[in-house]
Amino acid sequence: MVPYFEFQNAVKLLCGELSLERISIELELMGASKPLMMSDAVLAKIGTLETVVKAMESEGLSPAATFTDIPVDSSLAVVNKIAAFYREQGCDSIVAVGGGSVIDTAKGVRLVLSQNKEDILSLSGLDNLVRGRHVPFIVVPTTAGTGSECTGVAVIRNDENGVKMEFLSPYVEPDAAVIDPRMTAGLPPKATATTGMDALVHAMEACTCQQANPLSAAYGTAAIRMIAENVEEATRNGSNKKARFAMALASTMAGISFSNSMVGAVHAIGHALGGVCHVPHAVAMTILLPHVMRYNLSHCGAAYAELLPWLVGADAAMATPANKRAEAAIDAVVALGRSLKKICDIPLTLKEAGVSTESFAKVAEVAVNDGALIVNPRAADEAQVIEILNAAY
Amino acid sequence: MRALQAWIVAIVLRVVHAALVELRVLDSRVAREFERMPDGLSYAIATGHRGPTLFVKWEGGKLKRLAELEAPSCALRIKSMPLSFRLFTGQMGLSQAYARHAFTMGGEVADVMRLARLVNLVEAYLFPKIMTRRIMTDVPETEVCFLRAYARIAVGFLTCKYKLSR
Numbered sequence: 064m065v066p067y068f069e070f071q072n073a074v075k076l077l078c079g080e081l082s083l084e085r086i087s088i089e090l091e092l093m094g095a096s097k098p099l100m101m102s103d104a105v106l107a108k109i110g111t112l113e114t115v116v117k118a119m120e121s122e123g124l125s126p127a128a129t130f131t132d133i134p135v136d137s138s139l140a141v142v143n144k145i146a147a148f149y150r151e152q153g154c155d156s157i158v159a160v161g162g163g164s165v166i167d168t169a170k171g172v173r174l175v176l177s178q179n180k181e182d183i184l185s186l187s188g189l190d191n192l193v194r195g196r197h198v199p200f201i202v203v204p205t206t207a208g209t210g211s212e213c214t215g216v217a218v219i220r221n222d223e224n225g226v227k228m229e230f231l232s233p234y235v236e237p238d239a240a241v242i243d244p245r246m247t248a249g250l251p252p253k254a255t256a257t258t259g260m261d262a263l264v265h266a267m268e269a270c271t272c273q274q275a276n277p278l279s280a281a282y283g284t285a286a287i288r289m290i291a292e293n294v295e296e297a298t299r300n301g302s303n304k305k306a307r308f309a310m311a312l313a314s315t316m317a318g319i320s321f322s323n324s325m326v327g328a329v330h331a332i333g334h335a336l337g338g339v340c341h342v343p344h345a346v347a348m349t350i351l352l353p354h355v356m357r358y359n360l361s362h363c364g365a366a367y368a369e370l371l372p373w374l375v376g377a378d379a380a381m382a383t384p385a386n387k388r389a390e391a392a393i394d395a396v397v398a399l400g401r402s403l404k405k406i407c408d409i410p411l412t413l414k415e416a417g418v419s420t421e422s423f424a425k426v427a428e429v430a431v432n433d434g435a436l437i438v439n440p441r442a443a444d445e446a447q448v449i450e451i452l453n454a455a456y
Numbered sequence: 457m458r459a460l461q462a463w464i465v466a467i468v469l470r471v472v473h474a475a476l477v478e479l480r481v482l483d484s485r486v487a488r489e490f491e492r493m494p495d496g497l498s499y500a501i502a503t504g505h506r507g508p509t510l511f512v513k514w515e516g517g518k519l520k521r522l523a524e525l526e527a528p529s530c531a532l533r534i535k536s537m538p539l540s541f542r543l544f545t546g547q548m549g550l551s552q553a554y555a556r557h558a559f560t561m562g563g564e565v566a567d568v569m570r571l572a573r574l575v576n577l578v579e580a581y582l583f584p585k586i587m588t589r590r591i592m593t594d595v596p597e598t599e600v601c602f603l604r605a606y607a608r609i610a611v612g613f614l615t616c617k618y619k620l621s622r
Contacts, residue, residue, distance in 0.1 A: 067556040189561040189568075191531075229565045273593070274555040325555070362593060434565035437551045437572055442594040 208258025210318020
């Protein structure tokens with residue numbers, strides 16, 4: 064047991080059918096009536112944003128303004144621009160509809176507004192902010208992977224140096240998150256598979272990093288089981304509402320888990336691959352997980368062994384000799400990745416993801432400066448990160 | 457008790473600065489960290505409520521110790537004196553301190569990671585392995601005998617090498 068830990072999740076979760084229709088009343092109860100809708104161009108085009116707006120309007124609340132020009136890999140400049148737009152439009156709350164980039168951007172905007180600043184760069188840090196002005200903030204995740212709807216961290220790219228910056232504070236957590244199965248129903252198979260693996264990485268790193276604690280492990284292990292049981296079906300048969308809802312919930316639980324115990328080397332290297340080589344976050348997570356597990360094995364084999372029942376079920380885990388369970392957990396992750404590749408041809412190597420080995424040195428240099436590495440069960444220097452990258456190539 | 461802890465922490469903070477100055481000469485990994493450090497990068501380390509502080513700035517190829525620092529690049533505040541005492545007496549590593557929410561930080565996480573690598577190397581020289589094994593997941597090997605580091609630090613203090621810069 065860790066000698067000390069902290070746990071916080073102040074996000075109200077609205078989970079299940081017809082939850083979108085509750086957004087209006089939640090905003091009203093927070094004293095808000097002029098929300099800024101934030102999303103991206105794709106979600107606006109395919110009608111996902113409209114579904115949310117219609118649900119809100121059906122209960123008497125219309126957006127005061129809409130901003131949909133959020134890129135896949137959002138930046139500090141985008142955050143500052145939207146904060147200025149919010150002020151110009153006289154908004155009083157935020158509703159973010161999207162995946163990790165939209166939600167993290169919205170968290171950044173909320174932080175700038177609540178701290179009454181112009182530039183988010185001045186707010187970077189760890190637990191260093193005082194509680195600011197309350198800006199009502201609701202998120203509607205449209206992927207089942209980031210868990211960002213329930214985390215106290217926003218990861219936003221700094222265009223000046225290409226580094227993904229972390230803003231860690233309980234005050235970036237939204238007031239409420241809406242987990243409505245309608246939002247992930249149209250997610251394509253590849254995105255379903257990789258974002259599902261992203262959620263798996265959140266849960267597995269949260270359960271094995273130095274900051275792991277009993278409460279984060281409770282959420283993390285439950286998330287692992289739901290992902291292991293549902294990610295293949297959700298990928299194969301996107302219209303399976305039960306599997307979709309299970310994945311959405313698992314993603315949220317994994318988010319709560321890692322928000323309270325951090326992640327590890329998979330994320331540190333994945334962030335660097337995103338910043339340097341523009342590998343989508345969920346793809347990087349999918350590729351790196353088994354390789355980082357092998358790297359960490361000497362330092363947290365017992366923790367991996369404990370995850371085996373959640374990955375393959377109690378019977379299969381019990382049938383595995385105790386001294387083989389950690390390796391079996393890695394094998395289970397590899398098997399899951401291969402199964403998903405068979406279903407929808409996701410990349411499982413860095414080569415398949417279009418990464419060049421020439422970029423490895425730069426990726427390693429960025430990765431060792433990522434905060435996620437500090438709590439990884441095993442230390443890693445640049446040479447060791449390059450070893451992992453080579454193994455994943 | 458708190459006063460004694462604060463007194464010891466104040467001494468260790470001075471020794472940490474001295475060790476960084478000397479290990480830059482003795483250890484290639486420390487030297488490399490400083491080579492890569494942007495000129496003007498500064499750290500403010502505060503311990504507990506009105507406890508001892510350390511302000512350092514990497515400027516002109518020197519790690520200067522300052523009396524005060526108005527806008528540090530990275531400001532660490534250890535949340536209490538007992539935590540500071542543990543951190544600076546080899547009872548808790550920096551990664552453990554992070555994991556146990558022992559400090560707040562203003563600035564870029566990357567600068568904390570840089571500091572964490574340096575502190576790990578300093579601790580590998582200053583503390584015996586029996587202690588460092590308990591506070592680090594992997595203890596870095598020392599490149600030279602730890603006695604050389606101690607000797608250089610002692611001479612440095614005797615010759616007032618680490619006095620405050622302006």
